[in-house]
Each structure stands twice: as C-alpha cells, then as structure tokens.
Amino acid sequence: MIRITDLRHRLLDVPDLAVDARHIAVIGPNGSGKTTLLSVCSGIEAPEAGSVRLLGRPPSAVKVGWVGEFPDRTLLFSRVYDEIAATPRFRHLPCPETDRMVRAAAGVVGIPHLLGKKIPALSGGEKALVALAAACAGDPEVLVLDEADSHLDGVTAERVRRVVQESAAAHVLWCTQSMDVAATADYVLFMENGRVRHHGTPEEVFSALEETCFYPTIWRVCR
Known part of the structure; x- marks a missing residue:
C-alpha cells in the first residue's frame, strides 16, 4: 500500500x-x-x-530503487561493475554476496558483457540499462x-x-x-x-x- x-x-x-x-x-x-x-x-x-x-x-x-531520465546525472562511478555494486557495498555486505548481486542484476538486465567497461564509453541506452541494474541490485x-x-x-x-x-x-x-x-x-x-x-x-x-x-x-x- x-x-x-x-x-x-x-x-x-x-x-x-x-x-x-x-x-x-x-x-x-x-x-x-x-x-x-x-x-x-x-x-x-x-x-x-x-x-x-x-x-x-x-x-x-x-x-527503494531509482532510475532517472538522464543516467549521466545519477551514475556516480567510472566503471559499470562499481556502479551496480554501490548499493550492496553501502550496506556493508560481504564481497562474495556483493559480487553475486552484481552479476545477478547484470544478468537480469542483459548486460554481463558491460561489467568491465568504463561508463563514459557507453551509449545512452547502455547507461540507462546500467542505472536499471544498479537499482535492481539492492532487491x-x-x-x-x-x-x-x-x-x-x-x-x-x-x-x-x-x-x-x-x-x-x-x-x-x-x-x-x-x-x-x-x-x-x-x-x-x-x-x-x-x-x-x-x-x-x-x-x-x-x-x-x-x-x-x-x-x-x-x-x-x-x-
């Protein structure tokens, strides 16, 4: 409700x-x-x-997971993996659990191939998917x-x-x-x-x- x-x-x-x-x-x-x-x-x-x-x-x-209209204004980290990992890391979850959540979120959104990429090199659509994965990583x-x-x-x-x-x-x-x-x-x-x-x-x-x-x-x- x-x-x-x-x-x-x-x-x-x-x-x-x-x-x-x-x-x-x-x-x-x-x-x-x-x-x-x-x-x-x-x-x-x-x-x-x-x-x-x-x-x-x-x-x-x-x-709460948030995805905005302009990912460039909300993405904080230079690497895709670190952006998606932000929420579990802020919650001080163990590294293996954080890694599991990152890879699961990337898999759901369909961007495992982007995990090692630098965010400035991504297209606008790819950045939007990274923002969505980051929002979903925190369940x-x-x-x-x-x-x-x-x-x-x-x-x-x-x-x-x-x-x-x-x-x-x-x-x-x-x-x-x-x-x-x-x-x-x-x-x-x-x-x-x-x-x-x-x-x-x-x-x-x-x-x-x-x-x-x-x-x-x-x-x-x-x-």
Missing part, C-alpha cells in the same frame, strides 16, 4: 491518496509535479508537510522510474519494460510519457498543477482523457 496524507511540497497538493496496486503509472503534462511526487515517494526529498507511507513505513525505511521493495524510457530506442525500451514487469518489487512507480505503457499499468495517476486530477484503473482514468493527447494511441486504433 502507498498512502499519502495531507502532502504539501513545492507545487504538490495531495490531501489523501491510497493506492494498493503493483504497477502504478504517473502521467500528466510537463510541470505538473510528477518528478516531485516521485522524489518525495522515494525519499530523495522530504515533504514540507504531510506524510508518505510505503508498505506502512516512511520512504527512508524502505528499500528494492519499491522501484521508481522517472521517465526512464524517454530517450531509448524501441528494443532497449522493451527490455526495460520486461525487467520492470519481472521485478519482485512490491510497487513500481513509473512516470512515463508513453500512454501505451501507462495503459498496461494496474493503476494510473494523472497529475495537473501539482494535484492528482484522476486516479484509478487505466480504463477509469483514460475514459476521462479520451479527447486529450493523453489517450493511448493503441486504444484509438484497436477500440
């Missing part, structure tokens, strides 16, 4: 929201507060007022993706979607500009001017957005 109560932070104004779904898509126009909401839910930012609870706990007490309870698919080619974007779907995380919060991706979620939040204007199943939310640019293209073709 994700529970938000009396949240006020920058432009955010979310009086009460409870979501008990695994894959939650966050959509809306630019500047609507999507990234800010994800930052608060992930614990990157503390709310000015109100509270957020993930699985009954504050974000700081939950294992996150909640996985947060902030438009992680925005600048990817179709093949890489599909790989990201597959990894996210197969993740063991209890909740996936995915801010995306792809309404076709959002339409596959269990639950959708549509944000505007810092508020959650619509929320519910994809059918419930997109029925209110049918005359807008936020209606899934695949639905226009197939329905």
